[in-house]
Amino acid sequence: MEKRRLRSKLLTMLISIVFLDVAFSGLVATMASPRVAAMFSFGDSLTDNGNNNYLNSLAKANYDPYGVDFGHGFASGRFSNGKTIIDYLGDFLGIPSLPPYANPAATRRSILQGVNYASASAGILEETGRNLGERISFRQQVENFASNLYILKYKMEEEQLSEYLKKSLALVIMGSNDYINNYLLTSLYATSYIYTPTTYTDILIEQYMGQILALYSLGLRKFFLAGIGPLGCIPNQLANNFVPPGNCASLANDMAVMYNTQLRSLVTQLNRNYTDAIFVYGNTYGAVSDILSNANSYGFTVTDRGCCGIGRNQGQITCLPFSAPCINRDQHVFWDAFHPTQAANKILAEKAYSGPPSDCYPMNVKQMAEI
Numbered sequence: 570m571e572k573r574r575l576r577s578k579l580l581t582m583l584i585s586i587v588f589l590d591v592a593f594s595g596l597v598a599t600m601a602s603p604r605v606a607a608m609f610s611f612g613d614s615l616t617d618n619g620n621n622n623y624l625n626s627l628a629k630a631n632y633d634p635y636g637v638d639f640g641h642g643f644a645s646g647r648f649s650n651g652k653t654i655i656d657y658l659g660d661f662l663g664i665p666s667l668p669p670y671a672n673p674a675a676t677r678r679s680i681l682q683g684v685n686y687a688s689a690s691a692g693i694l695e696e697t698g699r700n701l702g703e704r705i706s707f708r709q710q711v712e713n714f715a716s717n718l719y720i721l722k723y724k725m726e727e728e729q730l731s732e733y734l735k736k737s738l739a740l741v742i743m744g745s746n747d748y749i750n751n752y753l754l755t756s757l758y759a760t761s762y763i764y765t766p767t768t769y770t771d772i773l774i775e776q777y778m779g780q781i782l783a784l785y786s787l788g789l790r791k792f793f794l795a796g797i798g799p800l801g802c803i804p805n806q807l808a809n810n811f812v813p814p815g816n817c818a819s820l821a822n823d824m825a826v827m828y829n830t831q832l833r834s835l836v837t838q839l840n841r842n843y844t845d846a847i848f849v850y851g852n853t854y855g856a857v858s859d860i861l862s863n864a865n866s867y868g869f870t871v872t873d874r875g876c877c878g879i880g881r882n883q884g885q886i887t888c889l890p891f892s893a894p895c896i897n898r899d900q901h902v903f904w905d906a907f908h909p910t911q912a913a914n915k916i917l918a919e920k921a922y923s924g925p926p927s928d929c930y931p932m933n934v935k936q937m938a939e940i
C-alpha cells in the first residue's frame with residue numbers, strides 16, 4: 570500500500586516535471602530561440618524606451634523629431650533618432666523589443682523575455698536628476714524588478730524561475746547623470762562643495778555595488794556593467810564650457826575616467842567573490858573615444874555638434890519639439906545635446922556584443938550569453 574502510494578506519487582511528480590519542462594521549452598522555442606532567456610535593462614536616458622513618458626519630467630523624448638528614423642517616425646520616448654544600444658543588443662540576441670516597465674501593458678506574457686527599467690535623468694544617487702523632475706532612481710529600478718518577479722513566480726516553479734534568471738542578462742548603463750545632472754551642475758547641487766571628486770566617486774561605487782548585489786540576491790547571474798562615456802565630449806559640455814574645436818571638457822572627462830577605473834576594479838572583485846556569476850565591464854569611454862578619434866573610418870563626419878539642438882555646438886539647448894533635425898543623421902555621432910545617434914548606438918552595441926577584451930572585460934556579451 571505504502572509502496573504503491575509512493576510509486577504513484579513519484580510518477581505524478583515525474584509527469585509534472587516533464588510537463589512543466591515541455592511547456593516551458595515550448596514557450597521559449599516559439600520565440601525564435603534567443604540566446605538568453607530574458608534581458609533586464611537598468612539605466613538612464615541612454616536606454617530609456619518610454620518609462621519617462623509616464624512621469625512628470627522635463628526629460629522626455631516622446632515628441633517629434635525623436636524617433637524620426639524609428640519605424641514610421643515613431644517618438645517612443647527613446648532619446649535618439651532611432652534605436653538604442655539595448656534595442657541593438659536585443660536584435661543580436663534574438664530578444665524582441667523590451668516593454669518599458671511603466672507601460673501598463675507590461676505584464677504577464679509580455680514581460681517574459683525581459684523589461685526595460687531605465688529612466689531618463691536617473692542616477693545611482695536618489696537626488697540625481699531632480700532638476701528635471703520625476704525619475705526612477707537605480708534603487709527604485711531594482712525594486713521594480715523585484716516586484717515583477719512576483720508576477721513571474723505565478724508563471725514558473727521556483728526551480729524554473731531560478732534557471733530562467735541564471736540564463737537572463739542584466740544590462741546596467743548608469744552613472745552619467747550622477748556627474749552631469751548632479752556633481753558637475755554646481756548651481757543646483759551641493760555635492761561638489763561637500764565631496765572631493767574621489768570621495769564622491771567612492772560613494773557612487775559603493776551604492777552601485779549595493780544594487781548589483783541586490784540583483785544578484787534576486788537570482789540574476791549575468792551582468793553587463795557599462796562604464797560612462799567621455800562626458801566632456803558631448804555637445805552640451807562642449808557648449809557650456811566654451812571648449813575650443815578638437816577638444817573636450819577636461820573636468821568631466823577626468824571624472825568619468827575616475828569612475829570607470831573604480832567600476833572596472835569593482836568588476837574584478839565581483840568576479841573573484843561571486844564565482845557562480847559573470848560580471849562584464851563595458852568600456853564605454855574607450856569605445857566612444859575610438860569613434861570620436863577615428864570618426865571617418867566609422868562613416869561619421871560630425872563629432873562635436875548635435876544633429877538636433879540649439880546654440881553653440883547645437884548643444885546649449887537640446888532638441889525641442891518639432892525642431893528640424895539635420896539630414897545626414899548617419900554622419901553625426903551625436904543626435905542631440907546629450908545622446909548618440911542610432912548610427913553611433915549600433916557601433917557601441919556591436920562593441921559590447923562581440924568586441925575584444927579592450928571593449929568588454931573579461932569577455933563580451935556574446936560569450937557571456939553562450940555560457
Ligand SMILES: *[C@@H]1O[C@H](CO)[C@@H](O)[C@H](O)[C@H]1NC(C)=O
Pocket residue numbers: 778835838839842
Ligand atoms: C570581495 O571579497 C573581499 C575579501 O573578502 C572583500 O574585502 C571585498 O570587499 C569583496 N568585494 C566585493 C565587491 O564583494
